[in-house]
Amino acid sequence: MRSARSVTTFAAGAASILALTVGGFGLPALAQDAAPPLVQAPQAAAPAAAPRGLAESVAAVVNDDIISTYDVMQRMRLLMATSGMQPTEENLPQIEQEAVRSLIEERLQMQELRRVEREQKITIISTDPEVDEQISDIAQGNKMTADQLKQQLTSQGIGLDTWRAQIRAESSWQSWIQGRYGSRLRIGEDQIKAYQRRLAESAAKPQYQISEVFLDAARVGGMQVAENGAAQLIGQMQQGAPFPAVARQFSGSATAANGGDVGWVSQGEMPAEVDAALEQLRPGQLSRPIAVKDGVYIIYLRDKRAGSKTAIVDLKQVASPLAADATQAQVDAAAKVLNDLKPKITSCATLEATAGKVDGLIAGDLGEAEITDLAPAFQDAAGKLDVGQISDPIRTDAGLHLIAVCGKRQGGANAPTHDQIENRLRGQQLALIAKRYLRDLRNQATIETR
Incomplete structure (x- = not known):
C-alpha cells in the first residue's frame, strides 16, 4: 500500500542552497561531442557543508528505510554541482523533487540487491575499492586526482558519502541487470536486418545528430509537471548548464548514462513530434519542450547532414x-x-x-x-x-x-556495423528491462513522502 503527502519545503535548507556558488562545476560547452567530464574546478570556493541541524526530519520512507531531509538536501547539492544548474527560487522545487525521486529509486534498487545477495549467496553490490576505482576514473576524465575531485565536492557542502552512495547504487544496479539478463538476451539476425532495412530506407532523408533529455511523465508526476520541469531545465541550459550533465541527472531515457547522446537519427526513428521539431532547428539550438505520448523531450541538435542514396x-x-x-x-x-x-x-x-x-x-x-x-x-x-x-x-x-x-x-562510411547495431539493440532491451523491473519494485513497495 502506498500513501503520499506533500513534500517538505525545507525552507532553511533551501536558503543555504541558494547561497552556494555551484556554477564553478559547469561542464564543457554543449557543442562538444566527446563524453564530458563530470565536474571542473570551481572559480571560487563555496561555503563548507553545514553540520546536520536539529531540525532534521523524515522526508520519505521506503519499505521502512528512512530518507531524511538531510539526505535530500545533500542530494540536491550533488544534483546541482554535477549538472551545472544554478539554484533559483523557481527551480528549487524541481531539484528537490528529482532528489527525492532518485533517492527513492536508489533505496528500492539497493533493497532488491541485498535481497538477492542474501537469497542467492552472491556478491552484487559494488565494494568500497570498486567505488574508489570509479571515482579515480571520473577524476582522471576531469584531469584531476581523486583527492582534488573530492575536495571540490566537499567545498560545495557535499558529503562524500552522498556521492559514493549514488555511484554504488548506479554501478551495482547496472551490473545486476547486465549479469541477470544480458546473457539471456538474443538479438536475432531478423532484428538486425530489419534495423539495417530501416536505415537503408531512410538513407536519402536528412539526418540529425542529437542529444536528448526525456522527462517520463509517469515518473515525475504527470504531463504538466514534466512540461514545467522541461521549461526549467531549458532555462538553466540557456544560462550555461551543460546539456550532457543535465541529461545525466534528470533524463529518464536510456541515453542518460552517456549524457543524452543519441547519435545520428533519421526521420521516423524518433516520435513524430520530435521529427517535426528537428525540421525547425539549426545545429547548436535547443528545442522547446516537446510533449509526446508518455512524457516530454528536450532535444539539442548538434549537427545536421543531407541524406545520401548510399x-x-x-x-x-x-x-x-x-x-x-x-x-x-x-x-x-x-x-x-x-x-x-x-x-x-x-x-x-x-x-x-x-x-x-x-x-x-x-x-x-x-x-x-x-x-x-x-x-x-x-x-x-x-x-x-x-x-x-x-x-x-x-x-x-x-x-x-x-x-x-x-x-x-x-552503406557508406556512416553506416553502423553489424556488431554496433546488435549492441545498440541489446542496450535498448536492457534499458527497457531495467525500467520495468524498477516499476514493479515501486508498485510493490510501501512508499511514503512527507
Missing part, C-alpha cells in the same frame, strides 16, 4: 531474353510470361526453382550492390521496393526482367 541492396532476377529490336508482340508475350510467374514466387529462396520450371527464362543471384551502381531501370525499382517484394517486368536492351529485393541495408 543504400546497398541484395537482388535476384528472372529474365526473359529479348533483342533490343524485338517487336511489340514479342515484348508483350514475354511480359505475360513474367506476370504469370510473379505471384508464384513466394520468396527469394524459391525464386530460381520456380523460374526454372518455365522454358526460356533465366534466373540468378545478382548479389549485393549500391543502388547508385545499378542500371537506371533497376535503380528505380530497387529503391521503391521493400525487402521480399518483386518488381513488375522491366525492359532493358537485353530483355525483360523481374527484380526481387532480398535484402537492403545502409
Whole structure:
C-alpha cells in the first residue's frame, strides 16, 4: 500500500542552497561531442557543508528505510554541482523533487540487491575499492586526482558519502541487470536486418545528430509537471548548464548514462513530434519542450547532414531474353510470361526453382550492390521496393526482367556495423528491462513522502 503527502519545503535548507556558488562545476560547452567530464574546478570556493541541524526530519520512507531531509538536501547539492544548474527560487522545487525521486529509486534498487545477495549467496553490490576505482576514473576524465575531485565536492557542502552512495547504487544496479539478463538476451539476425532495412530506407532523408533529455511523465508526476520541469531545465541550459550533465541527472531515457547522446537519427526513428521539431532547428539550438505520448523531450541538435542514396541492396532476377529490336508482340508475350510467374514466387529462396520450371527464362543471384551502381531501370525499382517484394517486368536492351529485393541495408562510411547495431539493440532491451523491473519494485513497495 502506498500513501503520499506533500513534500517538505525545507525552507532553511533551501536558503543555504541558494547561497552556494555551484556554477564553478559547469561542464564543457554543449557543442562538444566527446563524453564530458563530470565536474571542473570551481572559480571560487563555496561555503563548507553545514553540520546536520536539529531540525532534521523524515522526508520519505521506503519499505521502512528512512530518507531524511538531510539526505535530500545533500542530494540536491550533488544534483546541482554535477549538472551545472544554478539554484533559483523557481527551480528549487524541481531539484528537490528529482532528489527525492532518485533517492527513492536508489533505496528500492539497493533493497532488491541485498535481497538477492542474501537469497542467492552472491556478491552484487559494488565494494568500497570498486567505488574508489570509479571515482579515480571520473577524476582522471576531469584531469584531476581523486583527492582534488573530492575536495571540490566537499567545498560545495557535499558529503562524500552522498556521492559514493549514488555511484554504488548506479554501478551495482547496472551490473545486476547486465549479469541477470544480458546473457539471456538474443538479438536475432531478423532484428538486425530489419534495423539495417530501416536505415537503408531512410538513407536519402536528412539526418540529425542529437542529444536528448526525456522527462517520463509517469515518473515525475504527470504531463504538466514534466512540461514545467522541461521549461526549467531549458532555462538553466540557456544560462550555461551543460546539456550532457543535465541529461545525466534528470533524463529518464536510456541515453542518460552517456549524457543524452543519441547519435545520428533519421526521420521516423524518433516520435513524430520530435521529427517535426528537428525540421525547425539549426545545429547548436535547443528545442522547446516537446510533449509526446508518455512524457516530454528536450532535444539539442548538434549537427545536421543531407541524406545520401548510399543504400546497398541484395537482388535476384528472372529474365526473359529479348533483342533490343524485338517487336511489340514479342515484348508483350514475354511480359505475360513474367506476370504469370510473379505471384508464384513466394520468396527469394524459391525464386530460381520456380523460374526454372518455365522454358526460356533465366534466373540468378545478382548479389549485393549500391543502388547508385545499378542500371537506371533497376535503380528505380530497387529503391521503391521493400525487402521480399518483386518488381513488375522491366525492359532493358537485353530483355525483360523481374527484380526481387532480398535484402537492403545502409552503406557508406556512416553506416553502423553489424556488431554496433546488435549492441545498440541489446542496450535498448536492457534499458527497457531495467525500467520495468524498477516499476514493479515501486508498485510493490510501501512508499511514503512527507
